[in-house]
Amino acid sequence: xxxxxxxxxxxxxxxxxxxxxxxxxxxxxxxxxxxxxxxxxxxxxxxxxxxxxxxxxxxxxxxxxxxxxxxxxxxxxxxxxxxxxxxxxxxxxxxxxxxxxxxxxxxxxxxxxxxxxxxxxxxxxxxxxxxxxxxxxxxxxxxxxxxxxxxxxxxxxxxxxxxxxxxxxxxxxxxxxxxxxxxxxxxxxxxxxxxxxxxxxxxxxxxxxxxxxxxxxxxxxxxxxxxxxxxxxxxxxxxxxxxxxxxxxxxxxxxxxxxxxxxxxxxxxxxxxxxxxxxxxxxxxxxxxxxxxxxxxxxxxxxxxxxxxxxxxxxxxxxxxxxxxxxxxxxxxxxxxxxxxxxxxxxxxxxxxxxxxxxxxxxxxxxxxxxxxxxxxxxxxxxxxxxxxxxxxxxxxxxxxxxxxxxxxxxxxxxxxxxxxxxxxxxxxxxxxxxxxxxxxxxxxxxxxxxxxxxxxxxxxxxxxxxxxxxxxxxxxxxxxxxxxxxxxxxxxxxxxxxxxxxxxxxxxxxxxxxxxxxxxxxxxxxxxxxxxxxxxxxxxxxxxxxxxxxxxxxxxxxxxxxxxxxxxxxxxxxxxxxxxxxxxxxxxxx
DNA sequence: CTAGGGTTAG
Numbered sequence: 001x002x003x004x005x006x007x008x009x010x011x012x013x014x015x016x017x018x019x020x021x022x023x024x025x026x027x028x029x030x031x032x033x034x035x036x037x038x039x040x041x042x043x044x045x046x047x048x049x050x051x052x053x054x055x056x057x058x059x060x061x062x063x064x065x066x067x068x069x070x071x072x073x074x075x076x077x078x079x080x081x082x083x084x085x086x087x088x089x090x091x092x093x094x095x096x097x098x099x100x101x102x103x104x105x106x107x108x109x110x111x112x113x114x115x116x117x118x119x120x121x122x123x124x125x126x127x128x129x130x131x132x133x134x135x136x137x138x139x140x141x142x143x144x145x146x147x148x149x150x151x152x153x154x155x156x157x158x159x160x161x162x163x164x165x166x167x168x169x170x171x172x173x174x175x176x177x178x179x180x181x182x183x184x185x186x187x188x189x190x191x192x193x194x195x196x197x198x199x200x201x202x203x204x205x206x207x208x209x210x211x212x213x214x215x216x217x218x219x220x221x222x223x224x225x226x227x228x229x230x231x232x233x234x235x236x237x238x239x240x241x242x243x244x245x246x247x248x249x250x251x252x253x254x255x256x257x258x259x260x261x262x263x264x265x266x267x268x269x270x271x272x273x274x275x276x277x278x279x280x281x282x283x284x285x286x287x288x289x290x291x292x293x294x295x296x297x298x299x300x301x302x303x304x305x306x307x308x309x310x311x312x313x314x315x316x317x318x319x320x321x322x323x324x325x326x327x328x329x330x331x332x333x334x335x336x337x338x339x340x341x342x343x344x345x346x347x348x349x350x351x352x353x354x355x356x357x358x359x360x361x362x363x364x365x366x367x368x369x370x371x372x373x374x375x376x377x378x379x380x381x382x383x384x385x386x387x388x389x390x391x392x393x394x395x396x397x398x399x400x401x402x403x404x405x406x407x408x409x410x411x412x413x414x415x416x417x418x419x420x421x422x423x424x425x426x427x428x429x430x431x432x433x434x435x436x437x438x439x440x441x442x443x444x445x446x447x448x449x450x451x452x453x454x455x456x457x458x459x460x461x462x463x464x465x466x467x468x469x470x471x472x473x474x475x476x477x478x479x480x481x482x483x484x485x486x487x488x489x490x491x492x493x494x495x496x497x498x499x500x501x502x503x504x505x506x507x508x509x510x511x512x513x514x515x516x517x518x519x520x521x522x523x524x525x526x527x528x529x530x531x532x533x534x535x536x537x538x539x540x541x542x543x544x545x546x547x548x549x550x551x552x553x554x555x556x557x558x559x560x561x562x563x564x565x566x567x568x569x570x571x572x573x574x575x576x577x578x579x580x581x582x583x584x585x586x587x588x589x590x591x
Numbered sequence: 592c593t594a595g596g597g598t599t600a601g
Contacts, residue, residue, distance in 0.1 A: 060592070089592055127593040158594035189595040196596090224596035259597035290598040322598045329600070357600040364601065393601045549601085575601060 014050050021054045025061050031069055034061060038076075055080055056087040063094025070094050074104060085119040089128055096132030107137040114144070123150050127159045135167040158186050165194025185216055193225040196232070204229040205238065220252045224260045231264035234545035234572050237463050239264045255281065259288045266295030269543055269570040269577055286312075286320040293326030298576045300586045302334025309343075321352050328361035332368055333576060335590055340365040360390050367397035368590050372406060388418045392427060399431040407431050422453035460528035460546045464535045471527035474519075478527070480534065487530040488521055495560045503553040520553050529558065529569060538567050545572045549591065559583050 021041065028034050041054045055076070062073035070091075077083050077091050092106040110129045113121050121129075130141055142160055150156050157180050164173035177183070177191045188211040195204035208226050211218060218226070223246050230239035243261060246253065253261070258281045265274035278284070278292045289312040296305035309327045312319055319327075324347045331340030344362055347354060359382050366375035375394055379386050391414045398407030411428040418424055425448045432441035448455075458473040471478065478484065502520055520526075525546050532542035550558075550573055562569050563583030571578040579586035 056592095064592085086592065093592070122593095124593050130594095153593090155593050160594095162594065184594095186595050191595095193595060219595090221596045226596095228597075254596095256597040261597090263598065285597095287598045292598090294598065320598080325599055332600090355599085360600040362600095367601090387600095389601050391601095396601070 014047060017046070018050055018053050021050075022057050025054075025057045028061060028065075028067070030067055031062075031072070034058065034068075052082065052084055056084050056090070059083070059087040060090035063090040064097070068094070070098050071103075083119070085122055085125060088113060088119065089122075089124045092125060093128040093131075096128060106132045107134075107141075110141070123153050123156055126150065126156055130159045130163045133163065135169065138163050138167065152181070154180075154182065154184060154187070158190050161187065161194065162190045165190065165197060168198050170194055170198060170200065183214065183216065185219055185222060188214075188216055188218070189222040189225065192222060192229075196225045196228050199232060201229040201232040205233075218249075218251070220246075220254055220257045223251055224257050227257065227260040227264045231260070231267040233468070234268050234461075234543070235463055235468060236265075236268035236270055236543060237466055239268050255283055255285055255288060259291050262288065262291045262295060266291070266298065267572070269299075269541075269572055269579070271295055271299045271301065284315070284317065286317050286323060289317055290320060290322040290326055293323055294329065297326045297330035297333060299579070300333050300576065300588070302330040302336055302339075305330030305334075306336075306339060319350065321355060321358070324350075324352065325355075325357055325361060328358060328365065332361055332365040333587070333590065335369050335588075337365060337369050337371065356384060356387055356390075359384065359386075360393065363390050364393050367393055370397065370401055372397055372401060372403055376406065388414060388421070388424070391417065392424070395427055395431055399427075399434045402435050404435050404437070407435070422448065422455045425453060426455045456547065458524040458546065458548045460524035460544050462528045462532050462542070462544055464532070469528070469531060471524045471531070473524050474522040475524075475527075478531070480531070483534055484527060484530045487534050488526060491526075491530065491533075491557070491561060492521065494564050495557055498560060498564070500556060500560060503556065520551070523551060523554050525550060525554050525571060526557070529561065532569075533561075533565065533567065538565075542567055542569045543572075544569070547574060549573050549575065550578060555585065555589070555591075559585055 021037070024037055025034065028037065038058055041051060041058075046054070059073050059076050062068040062076065063070055073091055073094060077087050080087075088109065092109055095104065095106045095109075106129050110121060110125065113119070113125070126141060126145060130138060133141060145151055145156055145160070157176060160176045161173045164170070164176065173191065173194050177187060180187055188207070192204050192207050192211070195201070195207060204225060208218070208222070208229075211222070223242070226242055227239065230242055246257070251257075258277055261277045262274045265271070265277065274292065274295045278288065281288060289308070292308050293305050293312070296302075296308060305327055309319065309323065312323060324343065327343050328340055328347075331337070331343065340362065347358065359378075362378055363375050366372070366378060372394075375397065379390060379394065391410050395407055395410050395414065397403075398410065411431060414424045414428070425444055429441050429444045429448070432438070432444065459470060461468050461470045463469075469478070476485075525544055528544045529542060532544070536542065550571060555578070558569055558571065558578070558580050560583065561567060562580035569580040571580070573591065576587065576591065578591070
């Protein structure tokens with residue numbers, strides 16, 4: 001510390017002193033030393049501006065440094081006679097970043113500032129406050145911004161767009177975005193990522209197109225959202241185009257963008273390319289590893305998932321909860337029961353608190369291996385309450401194993417837990433159908449009708465020449481549906497001549513088998529596959545994205561198609577991929 | 592001392 005005598009104090013010395021104190025605080029290794037610096041500046045007869053500057057640096061350290069103490073920052077601030085806005089900003093930022101739930105909310109500090117009239121909040125204050133606001137609070141901040149002189153601040157406009165996007169108030173976000181006079185790369189990126197956050201992937205891609213038209217150059221942050229949108233849509237062609245665009249524009253492919261690309265390729269059914277991107281990464285963090293593990297898992301490549309998990313451990317990156325989720329998922333889908341149990345033990349040993357998703361994977365592990373007893377015992381021994389997903393997993397297994405007793409029990413449980421979810425009624429009804437309990441099934445379907453429940457219809461899409469065609473169950477409105485029908489008739493003739501008997505157990509209505517067989521042919525994945533067969537030729541891969549899980553009969557038929565028409569068909573299910581080649585499926589018929 | 596991005600059960 002510079003010794004000084006106030007009599008000789010000049011502006012230069014003042015600056016020098018401030019600089020020394022600031023640098024001391026920057027390098028401060030712990031709170032104990034910080035308190036010493038604090039008492040130093042209190043006891044020294046510093047000029048008021050130097051004192052105030054130093055105190056704000058101390059408060060900032062306490063509020064923001066990992067070595068700091070947010071409570072202490074708050075105490076200091078409210079004890080000091082005239083804290084500046086810098087100090088308030090640090091405290092607000094610290095509170096909104098803090099992991100522990102703060103006793104004081106940033107928004108209430110903001111209100112406090114306004115009611116006492118000084119110091120005046122600035123754009124920094126508002127940006128920090130918005131990060132931790134509830135929807136209601138944020139609207140109040142918004143209206144204050146409009147009444148203040150900050151309405152045209154690009155920073156705040158971006159913060160507001162992001163704030164509304166985080167609240168899933170996408171129309172409000174869009175309104176702020178549209179009213180901006182100048183939109184920089186950040187404004188476009190926040191809006192695009194806002195759409196991605198709520199699964200409006202087409203809107204995100206559309207806006208990316210508008211951004212290009214507006215001549216704003218995207219960067220790696222923008223592209224991460226765009227890539228994620230492609231993955232969400234399962235649009236491989238667009239995804240490949242976007243990847244090529246990134247390379248051509250020489251946009252930096254950092255860890256986050258690489259992770260997004262891995263995920264996109266995996267979700268678009270192209271696991272080889274996902275692996276290529278992964279191998280090219282220089283720095284792989286736990287999220288990158290997790291993406292690769294989950295990618296292998298959803299492709300049914302359990303061995304690859306396990307070996308990449310082992311490599312992750314070897315490379316000293318600690319598996320996070322998602323990595324464990326991926327490896328358990330892989331074991332479940334690959335029927336590797338003992339491997340799954342081994343990783344479960346290692347999850348518990350790692351100190352990670354298993355989440356409901358982890359428990360769900362374990363239940364699924366037993367269910368897919370038809371170990372219903374083990375699954376049920378596992379559910380009963382869980383320290384957390386089983387959720388509807390877990391019960392549905394178990395009920396699907398009961399359906400497959402025609403276990404009336406357990407299935408009925410669990411089905412009732414499910415309806416009690418989630419009485420307004422049509423999916424539960426549909427599932428239980430198909431369970432009764434599988435067990436040939438027709439009267440119970442019609443009773444349930446009557447209940448559904450009475451309650452006005454509608455199940456989500458199956459919907460499959462296929463991308464042809466960059467255009468995504470959607471097909472809904474039983475919907476023949478496609479302009480080329482006559483040709484599609486001809487393809488399907490040919491398929492049924494050739495598939496039938498190979499001795500395939502339609503498996504109608506997946507059809508819900510208790511009607512004649514002939515009607516049921518017809519209903520099977522109208523399943524959305526069949527329409528989409530037929531369209532793919534119509535519009536493309538081998539060796540082009542037919543890639544389908546479906547919103548529900550594939551029905552058993554469609555799965556059989558698709559296997560046969562892949563053989564007799566010699567077409568590779570990749571179907572993205574609601575939960576995983578099926579790759580049909582030469583009459584077999586990569587899921588080994590477990591799904 | 593401001594604004595934007597990546598993994599997650601059936």
